[in-house]
Amino acid sequence: MDTDVIISGGGLNGLTLALALSHGGLRVSLADPSPLTAETADFDGRSYALAAASCNLLRAIGVWGALAERAQPILGIKVSDGRAGEGPSPLHLAFDHAELEEGPMGHMVEDRHLRPVLVAAARAAERVTLLPGRSVEDHTPDATGVTVRLDDGTTLRASVLVACDGRNSPTGARAGIRRTGWSYGQHGMVAAISHERDHGGIAHQLFMPEGPLAILPLRGNRSSIVWSERSERAAVVNALPEDAYLALLRPRFGDFLGEIALEGARYTYPLMLSLANSMIGPRLALVGDAAHRLHPIAGQGLNAGVKDVATLTEVLVEAHRRGENIGNADVLARYERWRRFDVAALAVATDGFNRLFSNDNPLLRLARDVGLAAVNAVPGLRRGFMREAAGLTGDRPRLLAGRPL
Ligand SMILES: Cc1cc2nc3c(=O)[nH]c(=O)nc-3n(C[C@H](O)[C@H](O)[C@H](O)COP(=O)(O)OP(=O)(O)OC[C@H]3O[C@@H](n4cnc5c(N)ncnc54)[C@H](O)[C@@H]3O)c2cc1C
16 A cells, blocks of 8 residues: 555645544545645635634644634624614523633634644644645545546555545545535625724624624634625625625624724635535545535534544544554444434534524514523523534544543
């Protein structure tokens, strides 16, 4: 074998997986068509809400030190219902990290910091070979391993191939893995906003009939917004000049942070649910968006990918230590069994939340307001939701629980 694991795709999940596997003693080759540079780019508005459990994994693989001082702790989450111009409903749900002994529920990390730190660590890692500017074109599984052909004609042999190649997963498609899902007919508009007042580390999820608006704290007096709107409208709004864009945003955003201004570029992303019908195939495992692309409503997209990474790493490293062939069907089936239910439950929850909150039916509005207020009134329930959002519940792989592999 040339290596133990070949990873197709060097996005955030592919890079994190390469580091985690190498940390567990496995040899990894990772191919991506991009140059995989470690240079810090200009701020492009993209940022991620990393749950406390995901931060544990980044700590375990040795990259948290380089990120910690640039990450913004999430000290509270406030969820409320609203309509543009009316401000949030008085019935709301508020989470405060003081109710969690583990500390902040998570951290906001900007893409321009996270990606270069992962690339630099992967470059320096002993057992990781990066293949930038190369894509995986074909793979052929057999009884002992998998042969992978790159676009420059090179072939590589490994025990298992992992597809981290994003929401359309060309590798998964080639293996005949079908997908289930639909478009939400919504686009997420992403931008960074600077504001007059301190956000106090509080993340806000505001539900509007057109779609949710998340206001997520970044370092300094800045926040990242994910503003979901119906697709046709999002295209129009995002193309507006800055003043007109802000004039539409202000009544939704409210004035609790004082005067607001745009910082840097604005992006839009189509929002969809796309689930692979299986997370494994012959000598193949799917990780991250390749396995599941979710509505960003609960900010769980990347956290779900990090859970895949932690689970697959634990399964493969344990199999390797026991002397098993890590690409065998029974080894990969352990990964699928461990992740499948959680992924399906998260897909149902994010999909249901979006449907329940993205409409203006007065009865539904009353029901959800009362629901939010009811959860808020019961400390045990509130704490349960918080632990769930922080990724601190369930049968967690060791890397998420802060335990060594
Ligand atoms: C509006 C929006 C807001 C979001 N907010 C959050 C948030 O707050 N918190 C959160 O946790 N998540 C969030 N997410 C989700 C998060 O961005 C994704 O889950 C995550 O970036 C997916 O990473 P990935 O590595 O799986 O896939 P990708 O980032 O899509 O990477 C796939 C990689 O595969 C490579 N590739 C493709 N084909 C090949 C091939 N043939 N060979 C080799 N390489 C290939 C590509 O070049 C690419 O680098 C959000 C998403 C959206 C749309």
